[in-house]
Amino acid sequence: MKGLIYKEMLLSRRNIGLSLIYSLLFSSVFILVRLSMICGNLAYDEEAVLSLTKNMYLFRYFPCIVFMLGFANSGCNVYADISSGWLRxxxxxxIKENTIIISKMLSLFILSFCAMLLxxxxxxxxxxxxxxxISFRHFIIILVLFNYILGFFLLSNTSDLVFKKKGIVQLVLMAVAGAAGAVRAMPILESEEAVSEDFxxxxxxxxxxxxxxxxxxxxSFILIIMGALVSYFVSVEALKxxxx
Amino acid sequence: MSEYKNAIEISGVTKKYDGFTLDNISFNVPKGSIMGFIGQNGAGKTTTIKLLLNLIRKDSGTIKMLGLDNSEHENEIKAQVSAVFDELPFHEVLNAKQLSIILSDIFECWDRDTFNSYLDRFELPRKKSFKDFSKGMKMKLQIAAALSHGAKLLIMDEATTGLDPVVRNEILDIFMEYLQDENNSILLSSHITTDLEKVADMVTFIDKGKILLTGSKDETVENHAVIKCKKDDYKGIDSEDIVSVRLTDFGAEVMVSDKKKCEKKYSGLVIDNTTLEEIMLFYVRREKKEWK
Structure with missing residues (x-):
């Protein structure tokens, strides 16, 4: 098991590096904007400062998402194992099928947990x-993000293995989100309130x-638990x- | 692992695909031998190997490896078997040092020193990514990995295809060394018959999903012969003696499957020795009987 987890970590190095670089770049911009708001050009633009201050906390989630996507994405990717011939x-x-799947899931958990801590x-x-x-709520939001992203990758890996094609889960999720969004959003966007300028x-x-x-x-917790169970049993069966 | 006479025993195995059937094949690979598994592309060599390794499921028949049924004792068998394919099955971003750590977890009897000694012998770099390896280096790496966990049976699918003669010879030498231990056996699938001519003890010919011939390589080569004669003369040869006939500008070349019998029967004709390659060529065209 250790060797297989080691393999997943080695394969994740590139994506981990890239996500660290993206986050570093983003943080640099964030810090520059913050400095400008305190003692730079933006300090003289009250409207801009007000608008930025109001939404500043949202930008803190961007690097979190980048970390989680970057850490969890490539290394534990079943599709890469199929195309390289590794699974064959x-x-x-x-080596038993459940050992392969458990090592993949454990690697995904370890990497995602590292991403959450970072x-x-x-x-x-x-x-x-x-x-x-930073409020306690911020930590909860990161935990929820972690749960959803991890759940997504668990299901995505399983679908890659079952359907032998990459991106089925992404397509289904986009279709469901698009349909649900359209059903929910259309009445709101057509309402009188939405048409007004200050909406x-x-x-x-x-x-x-x-x-x-x-x-x-x-x-998010149900997704993680169900995702892990479904992913394990379906993946082991698919491998067999x-x-x- | 029980005592066994044949490293591989395939009996009446059938696998049907749309457009191709591996049809009731049977052959044995005796312990301590190299079996050359010969056939043109698409003949069924890889399908047979996949069935041996349980990469695909057979429709009928039985397969025994190292004396055990390959479905019932899959893991027990696979711990003692190494398979080498024509493509490197490892992620290309890895290097040999990392691979050794990973494989030590997969194979209980992984021997890091043996693996390193093969790396040195093949002059393979330890810290270079596999993506920078040549085809020959990738094949050597696979063989190094295959021989480093005490496998009793080596299954090679077109492992020497596409390699230059120097590398091929180097690999064939390694096989001969591996067979110094009489408990070890090799199934070597290839359509490069010259390689098999050098190292194989046994040969099995497969074509269109059917086994045409199986047995000792020397006997197979000795039993077959090519009768060279004029186009008109070959009509006098009994059709039951003929595998097939190649018509050339100068006459006819007739492949016969019982040299001794034909030497007596057609004493007036020139009967030449033949090679595995010629045997394969004549057998593959046996349905046409006459070909150019």
Whole structure:
């Protein structure tokens, strides 16, 4: 098992490096903007400062998402194992299917957990530089993001293995989100309130999220637990049935 | 692992695909021998190897490897078997040092020193990514990995195809060394018959999913012969003696499957020795009987 997890970590190096670079670049821009708001050009533009201050906390989530996507994406990717012939090679050895799947899932958990810890650390650094306090709620949001992204990758890897094609889960999710969004959003966008000039769509979305916050948190944990169980049993079965 | 006479025993195995059937094939690979598995592309060599390794499921028949049924004792068998394919099955961003750590976890009897000694012998760099390896280096790496966990049976699918003669010879030498231990056996699938001529003890010919011939390489080569004669003369040869006939500008070349019998029967004709390559060519065209 250790060797297989080691392999996943080695394969993740490139994506981890890239996500660290992206986050570093983003943080640099964030810090420059923050400095400008305090003592640079932006300090003289009250309207801009007001608008940026209002939305500043949202930008702190961007690096978190980059970390999680970057860490969890490539290394544990079943599709890469299929296309490289690695899975076929494993099938010629005495290694069991459940060992392969458990090692992949464990690697995904380890990498995602590292990404979450880095996200938290990153948030703390940015808040220290920006001078604004981080609430406990911020940590909860990162945990929820972690749950959803991890759940997504668990299901995505399983679908790659079952359907032998990459991106089926992404397509299904986009279709479902698009359809649900259209059904929910169209009546709102057509309402009198939405047509008015001062309608804040982003604020409205946040308000909707806020109103379903408990459901979103519980849903994220259900997704992780169900995702892990479904992913394990379906993947092991798919590996056993798979022909090469 | 029980005592066994044949490293591989395939009996009445059938696998049907749309457009291709591996049809009731049977052959054995005796322990301590190299079996050359010969056939043109698409003849069914890779399908047979996949069935041996349980990469695909057979429709009927039985397969025994190292004395055990390959479905019932899959993991026990696979711990003692190494398979080498024509493509490197490892991620190209890895290097040999990292691969050794990974494989030590997969194979219980992984021997890091043996692997390193093969790397040195093949002059393979330890820290260079596989993406920078040549085809020959990739094949040597696969063979190094295959021989570093005490496997009793080596299954090679077109492993020497596409390699230059120097590398091919180097690999064939390694096989001969591997067979110094009489418990070790090799199934070597290839359509490069010259390689098999050098190292194989046994040969099995497969064509269109059917086994045409199987047995000792020397006997197979000795039993077959080519009768060279005029186009009109070959009509006098019994059709039951003929595998097929190649018509050339100068006459006819007739492949016969019982040299001794034909030497007596057609004493007036020139009967030449033949090679595995010629045997394959004549057998593949046996349905046409006459070909150019």
């Amino acid at each position: 090679f494993c099938k010629t050895t005495a 996200s938290l650390l990153h948030s703390l650094i940015l808040s220290a530089v920006g001078g604004d306090r 804040d769509l982003f604020g409205y979305i946040l308000q909707q999220i806020e109103s379903k916050w408990d459901f979103i948190i519980i849903g 049935r798979r022909e090469y």
